Amino acid sequence: MPHDTRSLNSDRSDIDSLDDIWLFGYGSLIYKVDFPYLEVQPVYLNGWQRRFWQGSHDHRGTPDAPGRVVTLVEAHGERCFGLAYRVEADVFDHLDHREKNGYRRLVVALQFGPHDIRQGLVYIGLKNSPAFLGEASEEAIAAQILRSVGPSGSNRDYLEKLVQALAEYKVHDPHVDAVYKKLLALEASTPAAN
Numbered sequence: 001m002p003h004d005t006r007s008l009n010s011d012r013s014d015i016d017s018l019d020d021i022w023l024f025g026y027g028s029l030i031y032k033v034d035f036p037y038l039e040v041q042p043v044y045l046n047g048w049q050r051r052f053w054q055g056s057h058d059h060r061g062t063p064d065a066p067g068r069v070v071t072l073v074e075a076h077g078e079r080c081f082g083l084a085y086r087v088e089a090d091v092f093d094h095l096d097h098r099e100k101n102g103y104r105r106l107v108v109a110l111q112f113g114p115h116d117i118r119q120g121l122v123y124i125g126l127k128n129s130p131a132f133l134g135e136a137s138e139e140a141i142a143a144q145i146l147r148s149v150g151p152s153g154s155n156r157d158y159l160e161k162l163v164q165a166l167a168e169y170k171v172h173d174p175h176v177d178a179v180y181k182k183l184l185a186l187e188a189s190t191p192a193a194n
């Protein structure tokens with residue numbers, strides 16, 4: 001299983017099966033919206049939770065020193081907040097390239113309201129991809145984020161932008177909040193360089 005999932009995602013039958021194409025963003029897609037969309041709505045994805053378990057070898061880290069970014073893992077009884085963008089099919093030419101590091105596009109059921117469930121698409125890190133780093137303590141994740149940097153900038157910036165974006169929607173994600181708190185504590189305990 002290679003890191004690069006573009007060939008897997010080149011099968012567009014999932015997109016073609018949808019009348020309206022809703023893309024669920026739960027990570028950088030919440031705050032880095034570099035694609036056109038027709039409308040956006042806050043939604044939940046039931047049965048999944050956000051975790052910093054995906055390696056970033058191409059954006060917030062390097063092949064030798066990967067950063068950590070979010071993916072979704074199945075979690076009975078949990079739900080993950082995100083934004084649903086209604087898009088045209090051609091945005092996936094760009095997004096499949098941007099999110100090529102081990103992420104597979106899947107069709108899921110998005111909750112728009114108490115009785116309003118619609119199908120949407122989401123990128124999820126494949127657990128059998130080398131890009132999937134898996135579980136670690138929140139302190140170890142924070143330390144890795146603090147030292148990682150890649151072509152898209154620092155991993156710290158990724159985490160902080162996600163924290164700020166979730167705060168705008170008054171969403172508390174215990175894992176994201178805990179990793180950020182650990183990162184701030186690590187920074188506070190590290191003597192500043194001269």
Ligand code: BEZ
Pocket residue numbers: 024025026027028029030070071099103123124
């Ligand atoms: C997102 O921001 O929703 C996202 C997360 C992982 C891969 C692609 C997109």
